[in-house]
Amino acid sequence: MELFGRHTETAALDRLLDRAAHGSGSGLVLWGEPGIGKTALLEHAVEAASDATVLRCRGSRMEAGLAFAALHELLWPVMDRLDRLAAPQAAALRGALGLSRDTTNRFLIGAAVLSLVSDLARERPVLVAVDDAQWVDEATAHCLGFLARRVANGPVAVLLTGHEDPASGPWEGLPALEVVGLADDDARRLLVAAAPGADEALVDRTVRAAGGNPLALHELPTIDHEPDGDAPLGRSGDLTPVGPRLRRAFGSRAMAMTPPARTLLLLAAAEDRGDRHVVHRAGAGWGVDTPTWDEVLRSGLIRATGARLEFRHPLIRAAVYDGAPFLDRQAAHRALAVALPRDATAERAWHLAAAADTVDEDVATLLEQAAEQCLQRSAGPMAARTLRRAAELSPEPAAAARRLAAAARAAWDAGDAEAARQLLDDAERLGGELLVARLSGGLRGILEFAHGMPERAHRYLVCDMAVVPGARGAVELGTVAVRAAWSAGRPDLQQEALQRLLAVDTDSDPALTELLPVLRVWWSCYDQTGEVTPTTPEMASGTVSRLGTAAWELLPPVPLAQAWGIEGSLLDVLREQAVHLRRRHELTALALVLAQTAVLDIAAGRWEAAETAAADGLRLAEEVGADHVATQNRVSLGALAAARGDHRTVDEHTTQILQVSVPRGVRGLSASAYLHRGRAALFDSRPQDALSHLMPLADPEHEAAHPTCALLAAMDTVESAVQLGNADAVEPQVAMVETWAQRTGATWARTIGHRLRALVLGGPAAEASYQAALDVAGAADYPFEYARTRLLYGEWLRRARRRADARIQLAGAAEIFDRLGAKPLRARALSELALAESPRVRLVPSRTDEAGLTTQELRVARLAAKGLTNREIAAHLLISPRTVGHHLAKVYSKLGITSRAELARIDFAGGMRLRAAGD
Structure with a gap:
């Protein structure tokens, strides 16, 4: 079949198939208006893929609401391969295709289809061809999207056609090619080929009317020659769009047929599933007999294959249906409702609904x-x-x-x-609001919490607690209200919601009665006023485990669980919840759970797993438009980037976090963005920048103020302040951590409390605190923070001239940083290790005289030559400004210079070299 004017499109299809043949699979969406030639291009690809296995299906408007209807058509030719799949995948796929009563799990189904196609591709390349994808049922669409995004490493091509730009929806992210109208010259060539006897005037009129639409170019000349039809479409000189013209044209063709034939066409258009038996039964009482069927099939408007009916093009169906009088359409739907099988409840309901006026x-x-x-x-x-x-x-x-x-x-x-x-x-x-709040289970507040402003969500939720039916609904809303207040950084609102939650009458539900004290313990312990019920990590851990048996919305926010130091219990619950959410295909909730899981994996040193979870959660959240949840996944990706020294990624994620969270007042997320910016600066030896990002977390008037985040950031705030000699910022932070450690006994808080006290004390007294920090039971379970403690301890030992002891701590820290991929701190540990291993080096200028500099003197000299002040050099090297001045004085003396200006003229990189003091 010759395709006129489609060189660009066919070249793209040939490249798609060629890449697949060589093991580089991909997907492509062809999109454009009806009749524009997408199906012809798909047929070209099918013919070109002569050496491939072709799986194909076509979307149907009527079956768009039937889960996995299109998938059934797609996979029917290869059903015999289901036994090759893993048992869970095979069971899920059989359930989706109606071959068993197994529960459908969309994630497993997607994985099963991918496995099935991959198995086929081991024998020969595979082409998955889907026409009219805009009418593919949603379940199949997501499955195909899942497949198309995962075939990059196999000989598989996925080709889809549809009416709309796939910039959003299940095909989002796939390469797309818009199929536009033909140029006039190509349209003329196509028309001449389709209607060889057309005269020049008819050709001109048709080309103008068709607007480059190939379907119109095929159809209009034929209609123009029908003597009993309405005025030919091409004779009008107006610029009406092609769509209405074609609908009128097809309507004219249908009107030229006998009344029973028009009835049959209308029944087929209204039925939409292509079920010939249903249409036959519906038409029996309307005079639709065998000659009528012959007339319709001869017209070419409909094709029959076994028990299936199919219009030659969906546009024909739309034209027939839209062109029929409303009363006729009503009658057709009523007849079809009667003709449906007894168990077709949904289809019957929709037909009756379409007939209702x-x-x-x-x-x-x-x-x-x-x-x-x-x-x-x-x-x-x-x-x-x-x-x-x-x-x-x-x-x-x-x-x-x-x-x-x-x-x-x-x-x-x-x-x-x-x-x-x-x-x-x-x-x-x-x-009214109250009635709908009761009927929807307080959905307004939940929506606001997930996508809007947490303070407004809090107001909705605490109000709706009084109207939702049942104690369980009130408890769930109350817990979300407490969490909304926490997200807003508002302890006052949090306590208000907690009091309302504890006042719910749960006498009729023993499980809830048992749960409320658990919630009281959990959320009250967040209040840092000191007026809280004494608790232990074991009690808090039990709280999380018990919450895991309830709805996922009741789980505590991860930073709060981190503050308690009970990440392990929460992680177990979250993983169990993720399994259930995948099974139920609740994508928004799953994306949220993945975000929380990523945070916990980061703390435990499982950075690759954390990155995978956060990236998957971000993709899911963006697919469903849950920007608030997407932001939570960006928090984890920003945390990893900060530790890895990837400043560009830190800036990208934190900027997007703040764009979403600041206008909505989600201080919990804004604070995370500031925290990761501060950490990135601290790890890059920019303590002043770090402190400017970290101090606002404890400022109640700042957009990023949040008590829990300020507590978790204390370790970074103190380290930055100590480097700058800012004593005012140190002691309150240390006291906050030590108080929390005494209250909760959390491993991280005890460890960090000792570490911060060591930083503050300095001198000989610091060693006991460093050693105590390393000796806390479970401290090594937080490998990144454990390595940071060893790094600081090693630096202290090196400055105390205990080089052998320093090398042990610094080498251990460097090994952990290297395993995690924490490049900035690894470089810092290795630099300190070099100082501990080589007590003295010589700087050999290009001239003949030699000036011996220690390694530390050389580092000071290089930084001073770059224009840094003594205070900036001190912060960079973790020494005092007075020590910097002492080193510079020796540098000037050894190099025979008297000023920084002379120092700046020395080429340390090229004009001098280092050698060991003993050389």
């Missing part, structure tokens, strides 16, 4: 039942749409509000926060 409680009830079936199949978006239509047909405003509230909850559970918000607005206009 006024409110109808019976149909609304059927739609509500259909929505329940959708929810059972985890088809949340379809359930939301079904409930919305049920609300439109509800005679009573209260019933409409109830269904809209349920639709909002279904949309939220499916990860569509924007749709949920709009549905809540519609419900509140009908039923």
Whole structure:
């Protein structure tokens, strides 16, 4: 088949197939208006892939709400390979395809499809071709998106066609190519080939009317020659878009047929699934007989393959349906509803809904039942749409509000926060805020907490606690309200929410009655006023474990768990929750759990696992539009970048964090951005910059003020302040950590308390504190902080001229930093180790006289030559400004110079070299 004017597109397809043939798989989305030639290009790719295994399917509007309908068509030819899959994957895929009653798990299904395609690709390249992807059911669409993003290392090509730009949705991120109209010359060549007998005038009119649309170029000349049709489309001289012209053209062709044939076409267009048996039964009472079927099939508008009916192009179906009178469409839907099998509840409900022209409680009830079936199949978006239509047909405003509230909850559970918000607005206009709060389980506050401002979320949540049904709903909202106040950095609001939470009457629910004291212990211990119930790490750990048996929303924020030093308990719970969330395909919640898991993995030294979790969580959050959750994953990626010395990535992530969190007042996230900027500066030996980022965490008036983050940042704040000699900033921070260590017994707090006390004491008294920090039970479970303690201790030992002892600590620190990938601190440890190993070097100028400099004198000289002040040099080398002056005096004497200006003219990099003192 010759494709006119498609050199660019076919070249792109050939490259796609060629890369796949050589083991470099990828995906491509062809998109453009209906009839523009996407299907022809897909057929070109299928023909060109003669040496490949081709799996193909086509989207259907009617089946768009049936989970995995398109996947069933795609994989039907290779069903015999299911036995080769791992048992969990095979079970999940069989359940999705209706071959068993196994519970569907979309993550496992995606993995199973990827495994199946990869298995096929071991034998020969594979082409996955999906036409009309805009009508592929959501479950299959996400599965195909999962596949297309993971075939880079195999001989697999995934080619999809659709109407819309795939900049968002399941194909987001895949390479895309817009298919546009043909140029006039190419359109003319195509038209002449399609209608060889067309005269020049007809060619000119058709090219102008078609606007480069190949389908129109094929169809319009034929319609123009039909004697009984309406005025030919190409005869009009206006610039009406191609779409309406084609719809009118196809409508004219249908109108030229007999009434029974037009009825059959309308039934087929309204049925939309292509079920020939249903259409046949529906048309039996309308005079649709065998000659009618022959007439329609001969027209070429519909093709029949076995029990399937298919319009030659979806645009024809739209033209037939839209061109029919409304009363005829109603009658067609009613007939189809009657003709459906008894168990087709959802399809019958939708047909009756399409036939309804006024409110109808019976149909609304059927739609509500259909929505329940959708929810059972985890088809949340379809359930939301079904409930919305049920609300439109509800005679009573209260019933409409109830269904809209349920639709909002279904949309939220499916990860569509924007749709949920709009549905809540519609419900509140009908039923009022309090009624909808009760019906939706307080969804407004939950939405605000996840995507809006935490202080506003707190107000919604504490108010809705009084109206949601059941004690469990009130407890869940109350816990989220406490957490919202924590996110806002508002201990006063947190205590208010906690008091309301503890006042919930849970007598009817023993499990909740047992849970409330646990929540009291957990959240009260955050209050740093000292007026708290005494607790222990073991009690707090038990709290987390017990919360893990409840809803994931009840789990504490990770920084608070870190403050308690009970990350291990929380990590176990989070991993269990992640398994359940993947199974239920709750993407927003899963992205949040991945963000929390990443933070805990960082603390435990599992940096690669943390990066994978945070990157996956960020991708999921961006896919569902959960920017607040995406920001939490950026926090972990920023933390890793700071420790690795990747300043560009730190700036990128923290900037995006602040762009989201500051306007919304999410101080917990803003504080994290400031913390990671401060740490990056500290690790880069810029203590003044570090302190400027870290001090605001404890300033109640600052946008990044947050008590928990200030507590966790104390170790960095004190180290920066000590380097600068800023005593005013030191003691309050040390006291805060030591108080917390006494209150909780947390391993990290005890370790850091000793370390900070060593920094403050200095001199001989510091050694006992350093040693105590290293000896705290469990300190080594935090490898990065453990290595930082060893580094500081080693530097202290080296300055005390105990070089052998210093080398042990510095070498151990360098080894841990190297394993983790913490480049700046590894370099600092190695530099200190060199000082400890080589007590003296000589600087040999290019002239004949020699000036012997110690290694430290050389470092001071180089920094002074760069223009740094004595205070800046002191901060960089972790010595006092007075010591810097002492070293410079010796440098001047040994080099025979008297000023910094002379020092700046010395080429330390090229004109001098170092050699051992004994050379």
